[in-house]
Amino acid sequence: MKRKSYAIKNILRFKITSLTIITFIFLLVAASTSYSEVRFDPQKVYGPRIDKLCMVIIRNSDAQILAAQKGDIDIMGDMALPSDIDRLSRDSRLTMSLARGFHAFFLLLNNKAAPWDDKYVRQAAAQAIDRNNIVRTIYSGYCEPINTWLPPVSPWALPESGKVIFDRKAARAKLKSRGYSWNLAGTLVTPKGKVVPKLKLLTPLARVAPTTAELAEQIADSLHAVGFPVEVEPMDFSAMISKLDRKDYSLAVLAWGMGRNPDSLYSFYHSDMDVEGGYNVTGAKDKELDETLHRLRFAKDKAEAEKASIKAQHLLTDVVPSVPIYSRFSVAAVSRKWKNVLTTDKITADNMWTLMMAEPVDGKMRTLNMVLAEEPRNMNPFVASSAYSWQVLGMIYEGMIGSDPFTLEDMPALAESWSVKTSGSGEATHTELLFKMKQGLKWNDGSSLTAYDIKATIDFLKKNKVPRFFDSVKDVKSVEAFDDGRLIVRMNNISYWHLNNVGSLPCLPKNIIDKIKDWQNWNPLDKTGKSGPYGLIGSGPFMLETYKPGEYVMMNKNVHYRMLSNPKRNTK
Amino acid sequence: MNRKWLIRRILSSLGVLAAVLVLNFVLFRIMPGDAISTIIDPSFSPEAKALLRELYGLDKPMLEQFFIYMKQMLTFNFGLSFLSRRPVWQELLSRLPSTLILMSVSMVLSSILGIWLGIKAALNRGKFVETLVLRLGAVATSFPGFFVQLVLLMLLARTFAIFPLRGSLSVPPPTGTFAIILDYAWHMTLPVLSLTLMGFGGWALYVRNLMVRVLGEDYVLMARARGLTEKRIVYGHAFRTILPPILTILLMSVPGLVSGAVITESVFSLYGVGTFLLEAVSGHDYPSAGAAFYLLALITIISNFFADIVYGLVDPRVRIEGRNR
Numbered sequence: 020m021k022r023k024s025y026a027i028k029n030i031l032r033f034k035i036t037s038l039t040i041i042t043f044i045f046l047l048v049a050a051s052t053s054y055s056e057v058r059f060d061p062q063k064v065y066g067p068r069i070d071k072l073c074m075v076i077i078r079n080s081d082a083q084i085l086a087a088q089k090g091d092i093d094i095m096g097d098m099a100l101p102s103d104i105d106r107l108s109r110d111s112r113l114t115m116s117l118a119r120g121f122h123a124f125f126l127l128l129n130n131k132a133a134p135w136d137d138k139y140v141r142q143a144a145a146q147a148i149d150r151n152n153i154v155r156t157i158y159s160g161y162c163e164p165i166n167t168w169l170p171p172v173s174p175w176a177l178p179e180s181g182k183v184i185f186d187r188k189a190a191r192a193k194l195k196s197r198g199y200s201w202n203l204a205g206t207l208v209t210p211k212g213k214v215v216p217k218l219k220l221l222t223p224l225a226r227v228a229p230t231t232a233e234l235a236e237q238i239a240d241s242l243h244a245v246g247f248p249v250e251v252e253p254m255d256f257s258a259m260i261s262k263l264d265r266k267d268y269s270l271a272v273l274a275w276g277m278g279r280n281p282d283s284l285y286s287f288y289h290s291d292m293d294v295e296g297g298y299n300v301t302g303a304k305d306k307e308l309d310e311t312l313h314r315l316r317f318a319k320d321k322a323e324a325e326k327a328s329i330k331a332q333h334l335l336t337d338v339v340p341s342v343p344i345y346s347r348f349s350v351a352a353v354s355r356k357w358k359n360v361l362t363t364d365k366i367t368a369d370n371m372w373t374l375m376m377a378e379p380v381d382g383k384m385r386t387l388n389m390v391l392a393e394e395p396r397n398m399n400p401f402v403a404s405s406a407y408s409w410q411v412l413g414m415i416y417e418g419m420i421g422s423d424p425f426t427l428e429d430m431p432a433l434a435e436s437w438s439v440k441t442s443g444s445g446e447a448t449h450t451e452l453l454f455k456m457k458q459g460l461k462w463n464d465g466s467s468l469t470a471y472d473i474k475a476t477i478d479f480l481k482k483n484k485v486p487r488f489f490d491s492v493k494d495v496k497s498v499e500a501f502d503d504g505r506l507i508v509r510m511n512n513i514s515y516w517h518l519n520n521v522g523s524l525p526c527l528p529k530n531i532i533d534k535i536k537d538w539q540n541w542n543p544l545d546k547t548g549k550s551g552p553y554g555l556i557g558s559g560p561f562m563l564e565t566y567k568p569g570e571y572v573m574m575n576k577n578v579h580y581r582m583l584s585n586p587k588r589n590t591k
Numbered sequence: 592m593n594r595k596w597l598i599r600r601i602l603s604s605l606g607v608l609a610a611v612l613v614l615n616f617v618l619f620r621i622m623p624g625d626a627i628s629t630i631i632d633p634s635f636s637p638e639a640k641a642l643l644r645e646l647y648g649l650d651k652p653m654l655e656q657f658f659i660y661m662k663q664m665l666t667f668n669f670g671l672s673f674l675s676r677r678p679v680w681q682e683l684l685s686r687l688p689s690t691l692i693l694m695s696v697s698m699v700l701s702s703i704l705g706i707w708l709g710i711k712a713a714l715n716r717g718k719f720v721e722t723l724v725l726r727l728g729a730v731a732t733s734f735p736g737f738f739v740q741l742v743l744l745m746l747l748a749r750t751f752a753i754f755p756l757r758g759s760l761s762v763p764p765p766t767g768t769f770a771i772i773l774d775y776a777w778h779m780t781l782p783v784l785s786l787t788l789m790g791f792g793g794w795a796l797y798v799r800n801l802m803v804r805v806l807g808e809d810y811v812l813m814a815r816a817r818g819l820t821e822k823r824i825v826y827g828h829a830f831r832t833i834l835p836p837i838l839t840i841l842l843m844s845v846p847g848l849v850s851g852a853v854i855t856e857s858v859f860s861l862y863g864v865g866t867f868l869l870e871a872v873s874g875h876d877y878p879s880a881g882a883a884f885y886l887l888a889l890i891t892i893i894s895n896f897f898a899d900i901v902y903g904l905v906d907p908r909v910r911i912e913g914r915n916r
Binding site for chain 1: 636671
């Protein structure tokens with residue numbers, strides 16, 4: 020009787036959980052849709068409309084929340100804690116903006132060590148984990164369970180990425196079919212009759228990542244339920260990464276932000292990347308997967324890349340080198356004092372389009388304040404590596420190709436069009452990128468932006484082997500610029516992804532690049548100009564006015580910005 | 592205080608400093624991972640990571656790195672920060688004033704308030720004042736710093752918006768020197784208040800205990816018998832006796848001025864050495880962390896050295912003992 024009621028409770032709980040998640044996703048999409056109202060043409064946006072943008076540095080997350088509630092902050096992004104989201108949701112002066120994010124959380128399995136060296140055992144582990152329960156109990160539904168190796172928001176992700184695979188009975192059956200049995204204590208016994216030894220699950224310390232530590236406990240419970248003797252071992256994050264690098268682990272939990280494109284799968288799961296400092300930390304090695312990932316990484320065009328991407332994702336579902344658990348939603352809060360705030364189901368309100376179109380509801384133009392959660396510290400675009408530096412630099416520097424806010428597909432930025440073709444024959448076959456630059460472009464100092472500037476940027480990055488951009492330009496063979504705005508980039512090998520790698524490079528003026536004496540130590544904010552020219556000259560919508568360390572970064576509208584010449588229409 | 596003692600003391604301080612220098616290098620290097628190994632970005636290949644390692648000088652043999660480090664520390668030219676690529680000295684100097692102002696003002700205020708309350712409590716044994724000071728002191732020292740600071744932030748910066756929530760200047764800052772000074776003082780009030788509230792309790796309890804013991808001494812009874820005023824007895828005799836331990840604690844807490852700023856600067860988003868330390872350690876920024884800890888060790892050693900000297904100056908018994916040795 021007791022068991023029956025327990026089963027009914029479980030079924031009800033499962034249904035309620037599924038219902039909650041479906042409702043949440045529905046509300047999310049509904050919220051995004053009502054917010055964006057019109058699906059406008061991003062190419063025809065007129066902006067920026069604000070004169071000043073202030074990025075206020077507030078490190079403490081509680082202080083950020085208080086500042087948003089007080090009205091000191093107009094836009095606050097990257098909210099992670101459900102309690103913080105709930106607090107701000109209750110504030111009638113703020114609107115919450117939610118979108119599916121690029122964040123993904125994985126259970127890593129050491130594919131080189133027993134019992135995870137058997138893909139069926141890995142599949143059983145994947146089936147044993149109750150993702151819905153994790154999402155409900157730890158994250159109050161502010162994330163989605165995933166069964167995919169690309170973030171669900173990526174246009175390349177398979178549609179079945181959210182499929183529920185939790186089935187403990189099937190997991191047990193799979194283990195049984197591989198010769199595993201269970202002792203009286205319910206622990207797994209290998210086909211050779213030995214009890215599976217304790218499996219340590221590495222997790223960052225609870226004081227550093229409290230939710231991850233809690234999540235690890237839940238995963239351990241889930242695996243315990245099918246007989247894996249898992250024990251959670253919290254440790255310092257660097258120590259954990261070091262162990263992963265050496266494959267000195269059995270299980271670990273780790274989250275990372277993923278890009279939109281599927282070529283990252285090559286980095287994470289191709290056996291060539293199972294090297295020191297490589298990202299194949301699970302030690303995955305599968306011949307067919309390797310071949311497919313190679314085809315994906317070196318696809319000659321989009322169609323070939325799409326085919327390889329789909330196959331690679333299906334293969335990963337079979338090989339299960341790691342177990343995807345959930346993807347966190349991106350959440351941002353915006354003051355209702357601003358209109359034309361853009362949110363789609365793919366990007367939250369703290370995006371460039373909002374900063375371009377936002378206007379005060381009362382019509383009285385003022386500075387828009389948004390949170391910068393850490394000190395940017397470094398404003399040298401060649402060596403700045405933190406996301407916070409690039410939150411600022413990203414407003415100043417632009418690439419040739421942008422990203423459509425509704426589809427995340429490529430869209431014109433500095434280049435009005437481009438094409439990818441394969442040239443040459445035999446060993447010399449290579450990818451050739453042809454960009455056609457927009458006419459009348461200007462840098463924020465008023466000087467003309469031409470294809471020669473882009474060529475100078477690419478040549479500079481290639482010549483100096485700038486680490487941050489090394490992977491984007493290492494295969495560049497030659498760059499040719501023309502007076503009519505054409506730019507031809509010839510690569511050493513074939514890959515469709517060269518388009519995004521080269522097309523999204525931040526561009527600098529040639530005359531600035533020529534004056535840089537020491538790129539590693541160049542401080543563009545140093546007026547003495549010891550290591551290079553003073554100032555950040557870019558083509559983005561904003562330009563730096565003041566950076567007051569510890570306080571704020573004040574930016575002005577770039578009056579020469581290309582979209583300011585667009586007609587004032589089509590955005591609401 | 593004789594010359595022999597002084598030389599011995601200086602030599603032992605230098606020995607400690609040398610040990611700190613070596614440990615400072617070794618501990619950071621044996622810690623798992625470095626500034627590059629924690630990068631998890633598929634667009635950053637192992638090759639690109641190797642280039643970055645080269646840029647930071649982490650590709651050099653350990654012995655060579657050690658000699659470079661020693662040269663940097665001994666010449667006070669700490670090199671470039673991995674994270675900001677700016678000279679570490681420049682970074683430290685730009686942050687030091689804010690931390691020193693915050694911590695020294697709050698230390699002075701909390702010690703003055705604590706000492707005054709401690710004396711009052713000792714003079715009013717068994718009365719309401721003593722009970723109040725004991726209770727307040729116990730409460731003030733029991734609560735974790737970040738909690739008190741967040742409560743203060745919520746109450747005085749959010750619910751009753753008297754003080755600003757963050758930083759040391761308004762956005763945008765006011766114009767004119769006087770207006771900037773006023774704005775700065777307004778911003779620093781809450782951090783200083785929080786540190787004073789958290790710090791006075793310890794002082795009050797400590798001074799109260801010392802004073803209670805001293806007020807029961809025979810020479811205080813003698814002073815009363817001589818008809819001296821209460822003020823003279825308390826401040827001229829009793830307080831003078833407890834001055835050496837107070838000065839020692841005061842000097843010993845000087846290094847804490849910097850290291851203790853970590854939480855406060857994080858909560859109030861202040862630009863100071865505390866957050867610099869935190870970022871340096873968590874980001875494996877060896878030049879910054881090495882320099883910060885080296886300077887902290889230096890300040891600690893110098894403070895201890897001065898504490899010994901000052902102790903001798905204010906307590907004649909120590910001098911006599913030194914001479915007799």
